[in-house]
């Protein structure tokens with residue numbers, strides 16, 4: 001349907017407010033703009049979790065938090081095509097490693113895996129069989145089952161302690177023991193696309209910023225943090241709206257609206273990420289190193305071991321930590337965090353004099369904790385508050401792991417629901 005803006009009896013177009021200009025909000029706005037008068041309200045100029053930082057001196061954009069995509073990210077790949085960026089999409093083997101006692105071990109090819117000294121041959125075979133069997137499991141059936149119990153029952157204590165524990169701590173910080181086994185099974189079965197020499201990942205060369213900019217360029221965005229009130233219609237910043245689609249983190253929703261919309265309480269984790277511009281690498285060719293040592297960061301992500309260094313004129317390294325919004329780590333001052341990160345980075349042979357600059361990025365609500373029995377908390381698009389919709393990281397396509405693809409899908413799906421409810425489709 002083209003140019004079918006629905007008008008009410010007084011000839012005024014239907015008005016829809018979208019809260020949040022992340023990928024969910026931008027997608028919903030682009031899908032609805034030909035049917036209604038759509039305004040996005042965004043609190044921060046820099047945007048959502050997939051937003052980028054601009055290095056003005058060297059003139060490039062880089063995600064504040066490392067981002068890559070997967071072959072199965074159908075909605076994201078379609079969006080990239082729609083906004084004419086397919087020529088920028090690249091697929092590469094992203095090499096991974098494990099760091100222990102200051103040494104980094106590559107873990108990609110069968111030979112590297114066989115050589116890894118901290119697991120027995122038998123455990124390595126069990127791990128390979130686990131990867132194959134996970135793909136056949138319906139992960140939803142394991143929603144009520146804890147990840148620790150699941151790994152222990154299926155693979156034993158040694159693999160749990162020596163292999164999975166560092167990965168879980170790296171991904172969920174102090175919340176790791178709350179996580180559902182469904183999360184791990186889904187992660188292994190949906191997302192791993194292993195080739196002989198490692199996992200294949202995708203990236204939009206020169207940054208996902210390009211997609212976000214094009215999506216944002218097609219819609220109206222008002223930068224403010226609106227207060228929503230509901231009478232016959234919704235009132236936001238002095239204007240009336242027929243429907244509201246809320247895509248920001250749920251803990252930021254006012255109690256009044258949350259209660260009326262019957263939104264469950266969902267605990268979120270937070271992210272702290274150091275991004276370093278440097279003249280020098282930590283490893284020769286590893287993109288993602290999981291840290292087995294006790295450390296303030298759980299992973300080192302060497303972006304320029306994935307994308308060409310020439311695109312940036314320097315090496316780019318992320319140090320990633322997950323935590324909770326009220327944790328000491330999340331609330332520590334930036335200068336303290338920088339010192340802490342650099343001190344620990346030295347353990348892996350990285351010299352401080354190689355650093356050009358370092359920035360700390362924080363996201364207070366960086367994703368729901370996919371805890372046991374989380375399926376009951378997945379938010380449907382329609383809520384019990386009439387014409388108030390929820391879409392984003394807690395929506396069905398983002399279970400049991402949130403992603404750019406999941407948020408784009410949530411934006412598309414909520415738009416379909418709104419179209420149906422308002423008779424647009």
Ligand SMILES: Cc1cc2nc3c(=O)[nH]c(=O)nc-3n(C[C@H](O)[C@H](O)[C@H](O)COP(=O)(O)OP(=O)(O)OC[C@H]3O[C@@H](n4cnc5c(N)ncnc54)[C@H](O)[C@@H]3O)c2cc1C
Pocket residue numbers: 019020021022023024025041042043044047048049050065066067068069224225226247248249252271273363366391392393402403404405407
């Ligand atoms: C460290 C990290 C690494 C990641 N890596 C990957 C990856 O490799 N691949 C992948 O696919 N995904 C990755 N993700 C996940 C991905 O970025 C998110 O799932 C996705 O971007 C979420 O989009 P969204 O629109 O649902 O939410 P958000 O991006 O959170 O958008 C919500 C928007 O609401 C705005 N907002 C908040 N409060 C208000 C308010 N009061 N009023 C108005 N607006 C408000 C926010 O500023 C934000 O722009 C990563 C995330 C993090 C944190």
